[in-house]
Amino acid sequence: MTQAGADPRPALTRCAWILADEGHESGLAGQLTARGPEPGTFWTLPLGLAFEEANDRAWLLIDDALTVRDGAGAFGVREPNPATRFHLWVYRARPDVRAIVHTHPAAASALAAAEVPLVVAHMDATPLFDDMAFLPQWPGLPTADREGEIIAAGLGGKHAILLAHHGLLTAGRSVMEATFLAVFMERMARQQIDAQQVGGSKPVDPEEARRARDFLRTDRIMNLTFDAWARRAERRRGLRALECA
């Protein structure tokens, strides 16, 4: 669904609903993007549309000047969030990245506020083992190119980053991977805060973490997980009955 040339909008819409269900909504903050059909083009939601409100028609196709080339928009708005600009820096630096999730969910934001990096201390966090960066400074609102450069450099060759005083960003080889990492990053942050009540997070064995990551980060596992979350989202929105077929 998110291979080169395929239309990523159905997956993006489900990504938006999944993140809404997981508590990633935060006002105008947060953007989801995926590469468009032409090099240098990207799909993004119109400014002000909540993740909950996403639908396949609303996505805007923008170029690297944030000019809208296609897409209906929603509620009379047909302009992208200007903060989408920093995504372009990540795409430029990382040809392997096809989709980006950037959100300000509560637990990751709490760690970000405390300038505390995430620790891989549980099996469910191992997909992020040795693949998650931490940016210890906040470069300000990410609408200018300088912030884009700083965030892209902080991410380096990894697929996730916690941004101090800001939020999280995941850069996936598919919409499904970007979603999968964002959901587990926030759940992991919640767990790290909870673990403070009982002695704090203890890192898991690195060799076992690496082995678990290599299994859990296969497309099959990530796509099956995404599909289950997408069906949950569709059921909650009355688009699908509970069925086992």
Ligand SMILES: [Zn+2]
């Ligand atoms: Zn942000």
